[in-house]
Each structure stands twice: as C-alpha cells, then as structure tokens.
Amino acid sequence: MNSAAQARTAWHNSTEASRATGEVRLSVEQVSYAYSANPTQAPLFTLEANSFQARPGEIVAILGPNASGKSTLLKLIAGALEPLSGRVLLNGFVTHSLSPRIRAQRIAMVQQESRLLFPSRAWEFVLQGRHAYGRALRFETADDVLIAKNALAQVGAEHLSDRWMDQISGGEKQRVILARALSQQPLLLLLDEPTLHLDIGAQVDLLDALRRLAAENRYTVVVVTHELNLAAEYADQVVLLQRGKSLRVGPPASVYQRELLEQVFQTPLSVELGSSGRPRVSVLPGT
Amino acid sequence: MRPLTFSRLLLRCGILAAILFAVVIVALKFGAVRVSLYGLGLDLIHVMLRQNSVISSEYGMIVIDIRLPRILLAVVVGASLSVAGTSFQALLRNPLADPYVLGVSSGAALGAILALIAEPHLALSPSFTALLTPLGAFLGAAATITVVYFLGRREGQIDSGTLLLAGIVSASFLSAIIMFLMTTLTGRDFRGMAFWLMGDLSTSLQESVRWVLGAGFIIATGAIYTTASDLNLLLSGEKEAMHLGVDVPRVRLVVYIAASLLTGLAVSVSGAIGYVGLLVPHVMRLIFGSDHRILIPTAAFGGAIAVVLADTLARTVVAPSELPVGAMTALAGAPLFLYLLRRRLA
Numbered sequence: 001m002n003s004a005a006q007a008r009t010a011w012h013n014s015t016e017a018s019r020a021t022g023e024v025r026l027s028v029e030q031v032s033y034a035y036s037a038n039p040t041q042a043p044l045f046t047l048e049a050n051s052f053q054a055r056p057g058e059i060v061a062i063l064g065p066n067a068s069g070k071s072t073l074l075k076l077i078a079g080a081l082e083p084l085s086g087r088v089l090l091n092g093f094v095t096h097s098l099s100p101r102i103r104a105q106r107i108a109m110v111q112q113e114s115r116l117l118f119p120s121r122a123w124e125f126v127l128q129g130r131h132a133y134g135r136a137l138r139f140e141t142a143d144d145v146l147i148a149k150n151a152l153a154q155v156g157a158e159h160l161s162d163r164w165m166d167q168i169s170g171g172e173k174q175r176v177i178l179a180r181a182l183s184q185q186p187l188l189l190l191l192d193e194p195t196l197h198l199d200i201g202a203q204v205d206l207l208d209a210l211r212r213l214a215a216e217n218r219y220t221v222v223v224v225t226h227e228l229n230l231a232a233e234y235a236d237q238v239v240l241l242q243r244g245k246s247l248r249v250g251p252p253a254s255v256y257q258r259e260l261l262e263q264v265f266q267t268p269l270s271v272e273l274g275s276s277g278r279p280r281v282s283v284l285p286g287t
Numbered sequence: 288m289r290p291l292t293f294s295r296l297l298l299r300c301g302i303l304a305a306i307l308f309a310v311v312i313v314a315l316k317f318g319a320v321r322v323s324l325y326g327l328g329l330d331l332i333h334v335m336l337r338q339n340s341v342i343s344s345e346y347g348m349i350v351i352d353i354r355l356p357r358i359l360l361a362v363v364v365g366a367s368l369s370v371a372g373t374s375f376q377a378l379l380r381n382p383l384a385d386p387y388v389l390g391v392s393s394g395a396a397l398g399a400i401l402a403l404i405a406e407p408h409l410a411l412s413p414s415f416t417a418l419l420t421p422l423g424a425f426l427g428a429a430a431t432i433t434v435v436y437f438l439g440r441r442e443g444q445i446d447s448g449t450l451l452l453a454g455i456v457s458a459s460f461l462s463a464i465i466m467f468l469m470t471t472l473t474g475r476d477f478r479g480m481a482f483w484l485m486g487d488l489s490t491s492l493q494e495s496v497r498w499v500l501g502a503g504f505i506i507a508t509g510a511i512y513t514t515a516s517d518l519n520l521l522l523s524g525e526k527e528a529m530h531l532g533v534d535v536p537r538v539r540l541v542v543y544i545a546a547s548l549l550t551g552l553a554v555s556v557s558g559a560i561g562y563v564g565l566l567v568p569h570v571m572r573l574i575f576g577s578d579h580r581i582l583i584p585t586a587a588f589g590g591a592i593a594v595v596l597a598d599t600l601a602r603t604v605v606a607p608s609e610l611p612v613g614a615m616t617a618l619a620g621a622p623l624f625l626y627l628l629r630r631r632l633a
Contacts, residue, residue: 100529101532101534104532111527117376118382118577120576120577124578129531139293140290145290
C-alpha cells in the first residue's frame with residue numbers, strides 16, 4: 001500500500017473514530033442537586049436526576065417556570081456546582097473536575113447582565129475572554145487581539161470596539177458580552193436568559209447570531225430562557241423543567257404539547273404549527 | 288484596540304519614579320536646617336550609589352541620617368497602604384474600600400498595642416521583641432478582614448453597603464477597645480500612643496524592623512501583582528471571573544493575606560494613616576485606567592508620593608511643632624471620600 005493510501009486510511013479511521021466517540025459532545029447523565037440552608041435541614045430545593053445529550057452545532061433550550069431549576073441545571077453543566085449524584089461530561093471529561101483555567105478554555109458562560117465596578121472599553125472587555133490562555137501577568141499577544149477582533153466581527157460589533165461599556169445600549173452590550181464568550185474559543189456556550197432585557201428586534205438578532213455561530217464554529221449551545229416561541233424557533237432540542245424535574249426532552253414539536261405546557265405554566269395556552277413547521281404558543285387571557 | 292504593553296508600563300512607572308525622586312528631594316529640603324536643592328539631589332545620588340564618603344556638606348549628614356530614614360519610611364508606608372487599598376477595592380468590589388474604612392487599620396493597631404502590652408511579660412531577645420509589634424499588627428489586620436468579610440456577606444454574595452457598615456462598626460468597636468487599653472498606660476506613653484494612633488512617622492526604627500518592613504513590602508506587593516489580571520476580571524464579579532478562568536478562592540486568599548501584611552506592617556511602624564488607601568487608587572485609576580497590571584505599580588508610587596508630601600506638610604505647617612501625618616491625610620481624604628460617596632448614590 002502506498003503512503004497516500006495509508007494516509008487516507010488513517011484519516012478515514014480517525015474520522016470514523018471521532019464520529020463514534022466525538023458525536024456527542026455534551027452528556028448530562030442523571031445529575032441531581034439540592035440546596036439547603038444548612039446540612040442538617042431538609043433541602044429547600046431539589047433538582048432531580050436530569051439527562052440529555054447534545055452534539056456540536058446543536059442548540060439546546062432549557063425551559064420552565066420560575067424556580068423550576070433552570071439556572072441550577074446550567075450551573076451544573078458549567079461545572080460551577082458539584083452534582084449531588086450523576087455527572088456532566090464534555091468530550092468525556094467531567095466538567096466539575098476541570099481546573100478553572102481549562103474549564104474556561106472549553107466552556108463559556110454568558111450570564112444575566114452584570115454591572116461593572118469601574119467602566120472599561122468594549123475591546124478591553126472582550127480581551128478578558130483570553131485570560132484563560134495567558135499566564136498571570138502575560139500581556140496580550142497579537143493573536144489574542146486578532147481573536148478578540150474576530151469575535152467582535154462575528155457578532156457584528158466591530159464598531160463598538162472603542163466605546164465604553166456603560167455607554168452602549170442593552171442589545172449592544174449583550175453582543176459584546178457574547179463576543180467575550182466567543183474569544184474564549186469554547187466548545188460549549190452557555191447562556192442564562194440572554195434575551196431578558198432586550199426588545200424583540202434585539203432578541204431575534206441575538207438568536208440569529210447564535211444559530212449562525214453554532215453552525216459556523218460548531219459550538220454546542222445551551223440556553224436558559226423564558227421565551228417559549230423563540231426557543232421553539234431556534235432550538236434543536238428542548239428540556240422542559242418543572243420543580244426540578246425534567247418532564248420531557250426532545251425537539252420542540254414533541255415537547256410543545258398543549259396539555260403539558262398548560263400544566264407546567266399553569267395558564268391556558270394554545271399551541272399550533274407555525275409557517276416554519278415549528279410550534280407556536282399563544283396565551284389565552286381570561287379563559 | 289490598544290492592549291497594555293511592557294514598554295508602556297515601564298514608561299508610566301519611570302515617570303512616576305522621577306516624580307517620587309523629586310518629591311523626596313523637596314521633602315529633604317524642608318526642616319529646621321536650610322539646605323540647597325541642588326546639593327541635596329547630588330547627595331541623594333551619592334547615597335544611592337553607596338558613595339557616602341563623598342557627601343559634600345556637613346549638614347548633608349544631618350539630612351541624610353535624620354530626615355532621609357523618615358522619608359523612606361513614608362515611601363514604604365504610603366506605597367503599602369495604597370497597594371492594600373487597590374486590592375481591597377477590586378476584591379471586595381467596593382470603590383469605597385480601604386484598610387482604614389474596613390477597620391483593618393484599627394485591627395492592626397489593636398494587635399500592635401496588645402503586642403506592646405504583652406512584650407515585657409515575655410522573655411525574648413531584644414531583636415525579636417522589636418518584631419513582636421509588626422507580627423501583632425499583621426495578625427490583627429488578618430483577623431479583622433476575615434471578620435468584616437463574613438459580616439459583609441448576604442446570601443453568599445458580598446454586599447457593598449453591608450460590607451462598608453461592617454467595616455465602620457468594627458473600626459469603632461476596635462477603637463473603643465484600644466481606648467480602654469490605653470487607660471492602663473502612664474501619661475507620657477499615653478500621649479505618644481495617641482499621636483501614633485493618628486498616624487505618625489517620627490519614630491526611629493530598629494535595624495531588624497526596617498528589614499522586615501522592606502522585605503514584607505516587596506513580597507506582599509509582588510504576591511498581589513501576580514494576581515493583577517485576575518483582579519481585572521474580579522471587577523465584574525466572582526462568578527463571572529470564575530467562568531473566565533480565575534481561581535477565585537486562591538486569588539482571594541493570596542490578596543487577603545498580602546494586603547493584611549501590608550496594612551499590618553504599615554500600621555505597626557506608623558499608626559493608622561487614613562484615606563491613603565482610598566484616595567490614591569482612585570486618582571491613579573482616573574489617570575491610568577483600571578487595568579491592575581498598571582494600577583498596582585502606579586498606586587504604589589502614588590501612595591509613596593502622597594504620604595511623603597503629607598508628612599512634609601505635617602512637619603512644616605506648624606513648625607517647630609508638628610502634626611500627626613494622619614491628620615494631614617484625613618484633611619485631604621475625608622472630603623474626597625464624601626465626594627465619591629455622593630457620586631455613587633446619585
């Protein structure tokens with residue numbers, strides 16, 4: 001066999017291998033958690049065993065009413081909390097056991113808008129995403145600057161680069177925060193209610209950007225949201241939580257059942273198929 | 288995008304070092320014996336080059352032996368307090384935090400006084416006895432910041448207002464204990480102690496204390512500086528910093544210990560000089576921005592410059608008598624504190 005054929009076989013084997021083992025990037029296996037005021041008391045809140053899996057390029061939405069454990073599940077996935085039982089694997093590694101530095105190179109978290117103590121410029125903020133790649137005092141390299149610039153370009157925010165973070169609009173800020181997450185070059189992108197303070201136009205912009213990024217950069221995206229219709233439109237998979245229990249996991253069309261949603265959200269709703277073939281939820285006030 | 292480069296950092300520090308040098312010369316000039324600025328500059332360079340024999344003037348020796356140690360003490364104390372303040376502000380996410388406001392200075396003062404009281408009862412060698420006060424001050428500072436930190440938490444998160452109140456209440460409680468202990472002192476000691484509590488740089492230090500002070504300053508400031516880029520991320524909150532790759536518990540531990548050491552050492556040799564740790568970091572932040580890789584060294588220089596200037600004023604405005612330097616810094620610092628407080632609430 002000549003060397004070119006050997007190389008081709010090797011390449012074939014390696015892609016086969018990666019398809020077999022690398023297909024699932026994020027694997028949430030029976031994770032549970034309990035909050036309590038002190039160890040001797042009964043827990044105030046429990047998250048029961050939850051499981052789902054996600055592939056590169058896939059968007060997973062975690063839905064549920066207030067206090068259903070959405071953010072807790074996201075923290076468990078991020079490795080910020082240690083599960084009471086079960087485990088979360090990212091490419092085969094337990095996320096909670098990774099060092100903060102390695103974790104930040106693999107997982108980026110976009111949290112509900114945070115207030116800065118002292119204002120900084122957007123480019124400084126985005127460069128923070130490179131922290132996990134530098135040593136304690138390392139000055140940013142040309143590479144870091146290039147990656148940060150690309151991240152800003154990917155969310156369409158190059159023009160904001162020199163603006164102060166406290167002088168831009170909520171939608172612009174959310175894009176810069178997303179750019180910081182992108183400059184971490186993660187495998188897994190987690191977002192905690194990213195659309196919370198945005199108007200509908202900015203929400204659609206953000207989610208369009210997320211869908212494009214997930215496809216282009218092969219991110220696995222997990223997003224916690226209250227927006228049933230946006231989740232239906234953009235997510236590949238939906239995890240529906242109620243009081244810490246996942247009631248159903250699957251594509252939006254299979255999760256969005258009227259009786260199920262009505263029971264979870266305690267309000268009369270109607271569910272129909274939209275023009276895109278995805279379910280659409282509307283409220284039925286006063287019935 | 289213009290990220291910080293090493294040459295930019297060096298340039299800023301060089302400029303501030305030059306200003307500090309000029310301020311030290313001016314400070315050397317003022318005092319009972321009149322000397323020329325030019326001669327002083329020359330003498331100081333000779334001292335730095337270890338050419339003590341060529342110092343030209345007879346008054347040079349007075350200036351170098353009496354005024355210079357005091358000014359160098361002011362340099363180290365000012366830099367220590369300012370670096371401690373900078374790191375407390377970042378770590379506690381509170382622009383009003385500084386060793387004095389948080390009660391850390393009072394804790395250090397109490398520790399120092401307890402060490403002074405305990406000293407005669409312990410049979411220790413004289414060189415170690417001198418180190419007992421700095422040790423007591425460090426332990427006092429570390430204990431206070433630990434207590435204030437836990438009192439300032441609400442639902443697992445640092446709460447700005449609660450923290451500040453916890454610090455102020457702790458400071459007044461500790462001051463009350465200090466007052467109580469001072470009643471056990473004799474008249475002359477009492478006056479000396481009262482002066483020291485207001486911040487006083489006039490005491491001459493033993494050789495061993497000077498070494499501990501210098502080494503402690505370099506080690507603690509170095510330790511804090513290694514966390515400079517972590518502190519940048521901590522400004523947007525502990526959780527966010529963690530998700531960006533900061534080992535938050537480690538940074539917290541390093542900075543608390545190092546900042547307590549800086550405060551403890553400064554207080555044990557100079558008493559509680561207020562507002563330096565609060566005022567200087569803010570001024571430096573206005574000039575150089577809030578990147579701690581540049582803020583920490585510039586704050587060190589700025590603190591040194593501020594305390595040397597304040598001490599020079601304290602020595603000269605009511606000459607031949609003198610004010611405690613802490614009174615001088617409070618005169619300048621209290622109005623600024625109020626201004627920041629008002630702006631924050633607005």
